[in-house]
Amino acid sequence: MSMSPKYLIVAFSLLPFLLNAQNDTLKVIHWQARAMYGMNIPLNAVEVGEPSDELIEYSDNSDYIHLGATLFLDRERTWGLDGIIQLQSHKVGEKSYADFRRSVNEKYESDYYILQNTIGQGEDEEDESSPGNFGNVNKFYIGASYHHREGKFRFTPRFMVGLVQVESKNAEINLKRKNSNEITEVTYFSSKPDRPHFSVLMGPTVGYQLVKNLMIYAEFYYSYMHANFNYTIKERNVYTESTTETSTDHPNNVHAFNAGIGLILDLSY
C-alpha cells in the first residue's frame, strides 16, 4: 500500500511542532523569508530521442527563483517548519517550438515533407506563428528543517515533500510522403493529463549573518520527482483512414541537483 503525497505533506508539516512539544516556553519565534537564485542540474534525462521530448516542459538545465519561509524557535539547535515556492524557468516559446520542429525534421525528413506542425493542448493549439508557451515549472514544497546556529553561521539541513507542476503538450504534424500523394497526420497525445507530480527535496543550506536580521546563504539539494510522462503517437493515413498507435515512455524517475545563493530576512518577535 503506498502513502498518498497529501498525507506525507501533512505529516511533515506537523513534525517540527511534535519535536518541540516538550518545550513549554516559546520565547522567540523566528520567521524567515528568503529569496534566492539558483541552478537546476538534471542528473538524468527524460529525453528518449523522440519529438515528444520537446513537448515536456521539464527537460533541461535551467535557472530557478526560490521564495521561502521558515518558522522555528529561538534556540541554537531546533527543528523548524519550512515552505518553498520555486519558479523554475524552462524552454519558452520559440525555443521549445524550434526544438520540436528540429526533432520532427530529424525523424521524418528522409521520407516526408512536413506540411505543418502545431503544438498545443486540446483547443489551445498554436501554430508556427505562435509557438509553444512553456514557462515556469512551479514547485511547492513543505517540510522540516533543522536549524543549527554556531556564532554567525547557520547550518540548516532540510527534508521536504512537495508537488511539481509540469506541463506536457500535445502536438499534431501533417506529413506528405515524398514522390507520393500520401498524407499522414501524426498526433502526439500526452497519455496522462497534466497534474502535479510528487517530489522530495533534501540537502543542506549554509548561512552567514551579515547584520542582525539579514543573512546570506547558499543551498545545495537533491530533488527527486516521480513523473509519469508517456506519449501515444497516432499515425493516420488521411485517405484510407487506417491508423497505427505506438507509445513512448519517458523515464518515470527524475533526479536533479540544485545549487543556489540568496538572502534571508529574519523577522523575529
Next chain:
Amino acid sequence: MNYRKVALILMLPFLLEPLVGCYGDDDDDYTHHYYRDLVHCGLTVAPLDNRGASPELSDAEDEFLEEAFGLNLRVMRQEDQGLCFSSPGRLSFFPAAKALGPLHTHIFHYTLLDQIEKIEIKTVNAFSSDRPAGSDVTDLFGFRKGFEYYSAQDYISLLPSEFTTESDYERHQTIQIFLMEPPGYASYFQFDVFIHISDGRVIQTTTEQYDLV
C-alpha cells in the same frame, strides 16, 4: 478649324487614363462592396505533379509518377447572362495602381445561383482489369482540402453557396484531386471529367493524354 484643339480633345481620354488608373476610385468610402450572382459555366483541367511538398501545375507532355499524379479542376463561374471567363478583365489601358488616392478595399460578395451536385471522372482508356475504358474512376481519386482527402460527394458538401473575396479574379472554384489508387503499370491515360450542376446541366471536358510512369 484648329486641328491642334481637335487633336487635343481626341487625345484627352488617353491623357486622363493614366491619371484615373493611378488614382483609382474617387469614392470617399474606402471599402467598396459588390454583390454578384454567379452560375457555373465552364471547366478547365490541368495535370498536377505532386512529387514535392505541394502540387504543381504541369504540362501535359511531362511524365508523371502515378503515385504522385493529380488533376487541377478549375470550375469557372460567370454572372448570370454574362460571359464565361474565369478572370474578368478591366476595361482600361492601364491597371489601377491607386498610387495617388486613399487605399481602397474592394469586397466582392458572390451568391451562387446553382450548385455542383456531382463530380465524375471516367477513364477514356482501360485503367485496370476491373476498370475498362469508359468506366467510372472517381473513387480512385482523393479530393483534397487542406491536409485531408475526401470522397467526391463529401467534398461537394463542403463547397460554399456564398463566398466573399477581395478580388474579382477569384470567382472560380479550384478543385484538386489526386490519384490515390494508381493502375500499377506505366501507360498513357486520359480522363473525361463531368461536373453535374443542380439545374441539370453537365459541364464536361476531356483531358489530354498523360504519361503515367
